[in-house]
Amino acid sequence: MHGFISQISLPSLLQQILVGLSRTTILFIVASGLSLVLGVLRIPNLAHGSFYMIGAFLTYSVAAAVGGKAGFWVAMVAAPIGVALISLVMERGLFCHLYDREHLMLLLFTFSFTLVFGDLVKIIWGSDFRSVSIPPVFQGSLSIFGLPLPRYNLFLLVIGPLVALGLWILTQKTKIGKIARAAAVDREMVGAVGINVSLVFSAVFVIGCFLAGLGGALVAPTQNITQGMDHSIIMEAFLIVIVGGLGNIWGALLGALIFGLTDAVGILLWPQFAIVFPYAVVVTILMFRPRGLLKSTW
Amino acid sequence: MLEVSEIHTYYGLSHVLFGVSLSVKPGEIVCLLGRNGAGKSTTMRSIMGLTPPHNGTIRFKGITCTGQKPYLLARMGMGFVPDDRRVFADLTVGENLEIVQRKKRKAGIWNKDSIYDFFPPLRKIDSRRAGFLSGGEQQMLTIGRALMTNPDMLLLDEPTEGLAPLVVQLLEQQIRQLKETGLTVLLAEQNQNIALGLSDRGYVIDNGVIRFGGTIQELMENETIRQKYLCI
Numbered sequence: 370m371h372g373f374i375s376q377i378s379l380p381s382l383l384q385q386i387l388v389g390l391s392r393t394t395i396l397f398i399v400a401s402g403l404s405l406v407l408g409v410l411r412i413p414n415l416a417h418g419s420f421y422m423i424g425a426f427l428t429y430s431v432a433a434a435v436g437g438k439a440g441f442w443v444a445m446v447a448a449p450i451g452v453a454l455i456s457l458v459m460e461r462g463l464f465c466h467l468y469d470r471e472h473l474m475l476l477l478f479t480f481s482f483t484l485v486f487g488d489l490v491k492i493i494w495g496s497d498f499r500s501v502s503i504p505p506v507f508q509g510s511l512s513i514f515g516l517p518l519p520r521y522n523l524f525l526l527v528i529g530p531l532v533a534l535g536l537w538i539l540t541q542k543t544k545i546g547k548i549a550r551a552a553a554v555d556r557e558m559v560g561a562v563g564i565n566v567s568l569v570f571s572a573v574f575v576i577g578c579f580l581a582g583l584g585g586a587l588v589a590p591t592q593n594i595t596q597g598m599d600h601s602i603i604m605e606a607f608l609i610v611i612v613g614g615l616g617n618i619w620g621a622l623l624g625a626l627i628f629g630l631t632d633a634v635g636i637l638l639w640p641q642f643a644i645v646f647p648y649a650v651v652v653t654i655l656m657f658r659p660r661g662l663l664k665s666t667w
Numbered sequence: 668m669l670e671v672s673e674i675h676t677y678y679g680l681s682h683v684l685f686g687v688s689l690s691v692k693p694g695e696i697v698c699l700l701g702r703n704g705a706g707k708s709t710t711m712r713s714i715m716g717l718t719p720p721h722n723g724t725i726r727f728k729g730i731t732c733t734g735q736k737p738y739l740l741a742r743m744g745m746g747f748v749p750d751d752r753r754v755f756a757d758l759t760v761g762e763n764l765e766i767v768q769r770k771k772r773k774a775g776i777w778n779k780d781s782i783y784d785f786f787p788p789l790r791k792i793d794s795r796r797a798g799f800l801s802g803g804e805q806q807m808l809t810i811g812r813a814l815m816t817n818p819d820m821l822l823l824d825e826p827t828e829g830l831a832p833l834v835v836q837l838l839e840q841q842i843r844q845l846k847e848t849g850l851t852v853l854l855a856e857q858n859q860n861i862a863l864g865l866s867d868r869g870y871v872i873d874n875g876v877i878r879f880g881g882t883i884q885e886l887m888e889n890e891t892i893r894q895k896y897l898c899i
Contacts, residue, residue, distance in 0.1 A: 440775065544766060547758055547766050548766050550758060551757070551763075551766060552756070553757075554756060554757060555755065557717055557737070558753045559742035559755075560737040560738045560741070561717065561737045561741060562738075562741055562747075562766075562813065562815070562816055563741030563769065563816045564738055564766070564767070565738050566738065612855050642721065657695045
């Protein structure tokens with residue numbers, strides 16, 4: 370691989386970093402939802418990726434049904450809410466009875482849901498590729514420092530920090546966020562001071578799944594919406610959460626940055642083996658910090 | 668106020684409490700004495716619904732509440748101060764108290780401000796993370812947190828364990844003051860001097876069985892019980 374580094378020009382590196390950052394946004398949104406559920410409810414929710422996939426398919430359906438320019442925006446709002454509603458039914462109907470079970474049981478249980486949701490998606494949407502078109506406002510590129518950057522990626526770069534800010538306010542400033550942080554460490558004691566932990570868990574689960582749906586909605590215009598997108602994202606999201614520190618929202622952000630950027634830069638450095646880069650970095654980090662970079666709630 | 672009759676509690680397969688019965692009348696301080704591992708904390712946990720008993724009944728304010736969920740018991744007016752304190756370490760002192768506050772709060776004298784009046788050292792450390800407090804400060808916070816629910820009865824599990832004598836003295840005074848507000852207290856203690864000084868009546872528990880129940884006077888006079896189970 371001699372001479373690789375020298376072939377990379379600065380502009381293409383910068384552009385690749387910006388593209389990587391917009392990919393980071395999607396990863397962060399999905400992983401933060403997973404981390405929230407993992408940290409507070411202690412459920413390793415493998416079905417989180419399914420919610421992401423359902424979010425993307427719902428975006429397609431809503432955008433197609435509403436049509437026109439408004440379709441995209443309606444879908445951006447409706448799809449995550451739809452996913453949140455599905456998760457609410459799932460939590461109240463099933464999960465809320467299972468919180469005391471051991472993690473392995475919960476893991477198997479959520480895994481079974483990935484299969485159920487996978488088949489349901491196949492039944493409802495079929496196995497064709499679907500796609501959502503980018504609304505006219507976000508079509509084309511914007512030139513930044515002379516680099517052409519797709520407008521939609523810029524839109525994602527705005528959404529990412531907004532979601533991070535929202536999550537920060539939610540966990541640090543609201544009462545339910547404070548209760549959730551207390552419950553993450555000592556749920557029994559939260560109950561003993563008169564708080565209905567079960568309802569708090571329900572809210573946290575729904576918020577977490579909403580984020581998966583939002584990630585799916587945001588990613589919909591950037592790629593083909595297909596079966597199997599649930600599996601690829603759940604792998605990445607879990608790695609991000611583990612690298613960042615289980616249950617730590619900022620860990621999810623850090624992990625997503627590492628994952629998204631190494632992926633993007635890796636493509637530039639060594640295209641044939643690009644897929645290896647993020648995983649190699651993850652392995653290296655975990656060798657030195659097996660509990661993740663930031664403080665874990667586990 | 669509280670009647671516990673013949674409860675049997677298990678941790679998994681191990682049988683810990685064997686037919687424990689005790690009662691606490693309104694306005695009383697009743698102590699539960701016993702050695703480490705005698706079953707004091709398990710009795711407290713059983714009453715609070717954290718480790719529900721398999722058999723036997725618990726009545727609180729005349730209502731049978733065996734197996735009731737802890738948060739409902741707390742809303743009925745039962746306050747719980749665990750022996751290992753368990754403050755919410757990631758939250759600040761103020762937040763520890765605030766999250767307990769309920770919108771549809773029943774009338775009561777306790778709010779964040781009156782807790783700070785009651786435990787003045789807490790006011791100064793309002794914005795400090797609870798994980799960084801000293802043992803005494805944590806204990807004040809746990810008691811304060813339980814008081815925020817405006818309880819009618821307080822389950823105090825070893826409040827003086829591992830604290831400096833000066834802090835113990837302060838807590839003792841405050842518990843006495845709580846009694847004057849009409850609060851009923853069930854106090855589990857290893858430190859007999861404090862427990863006997865504070866309480867109206869006492870029970871002695873050993874190996875999960877109540878060995879004695881009576882007034883403090885009777886307990887002081889009963890040499891056999893004291894020697895056998897409290898090793899004085």
